[in-house]
Amino acid sequence: MRTIKNTMLLGTLLSLSFAAHAEEKLSHLDAVQQKGELRVCTTGDYKPYTFKRTDGAYEGIDIAMAQSLADSLGVKVEWVQTTWKNLMPDMQAGKCDIGVGGISVTLERQKKAFFSNTLDVDGKIPLVRCAEQAKYQSIEQINQANVRLVEPAGGTNEAFVHAFLPKAQLALHDNVTIFEQLLDNKADVMITDASEALYQQKLKPGLCAVNPSQFMQYGEKAYLLPRDDISWKLYVDQWLHLSKVTGKYQKVLSEWIAVPVAE
Structure with a gap:
């Protein structure tokens, strides 16, 4: 009887260990799909990329793109209000699955998070x-x-x-x-x-x-991603690539960006 109990106990412990290990290995991509929710951190103060209206709804280029990303995953969007000062702390604290809203690529940010593939070149003027x-x-x-x-x-x-x-x-x-x-x-x-x-x-x-095609400092825009799992970055990059080659990204841009005035 003791042998049977010991065997059952060992089996239970192994099952718990396996379950914990499986949970630990759950990728960020799988976690988003399992939760059915994409947490999007954005400042809501940077047109034409992100803007929070008086009714509480968000709009802008990156808002539309974030919704498109959620649709590709079959999940809903959970908007997470942040500020430029708190964007990286919020990302590192695990509050965001993605950060959007005209985010510039910098090496300091790269030290703490992943970036998606480049959206556009966009320098300071x-x-x-x-x-x-x-x-x-x-x-x-x-x-x-x-x-x-x-x-x-x-x-x-x-x-x-x-x-x-x-x-x-x-x-x-x-x-x-x-x-x-x-x-x-x-x-x-x-x-x-x-x-x-x-x-x-x-x-x-x-x-x-002033001289919109002559940047005082070169810059690029991209989406900010948690640095916990490469599979999530790979998915976002592939979704972004397909959005560009099918013209979906360009269609969203055309609704917001003015054609530069010829100099």
Whole structure:
């Protein structure tokens, strides 16, 4: 009888060990499908990529693409509100399956997370009042003590200013009403990505993107992914590749991005 009990106990322990091992080995891709939910971290403050409307719904290029990714997996989207300052901590804390919203590729971010394959090339340029474009054509012209810069906190725009424009005055402002700071003459220049500058140029007469095809700093956009499992990155990369070759990605872009004005 004792032998039978010992055998049963051993079998139970082996079953528990196998179950724990199986759970431990569950890939991120399998986990998303098993939960039936894709947790998408986004700031909701960076048009045309991500914007949280007053009714609480999100819209933008990357919002549409995130929904497409969820559809490909047969799961629902769970939007996770974050900020540029908290995006990486939230990713490392396991709150996100993917981070979207015009995220720039940097080596510092690469040290802590995976990036998807590149979405687009998109470098830093000045956004200014149209009447003053000639004053802000170069880093040398902008890096002056009397120039008032305005940037959102915690992103690559602020980092660019600290690195290349230390002499200018810098004010940090929320990324939703920041463009009124320029229009109301409370700031002179915002350094941002060419895509955002061109979008705001179309949206707000009086603002102009300075030399949108001549970047002050080269940049790329991609999606941010947790660095816990390569299978998840491989799936996202393949989905993105197919979205591009079938024209789905370009269709989403065309609904938001203005055609650059010929110089």
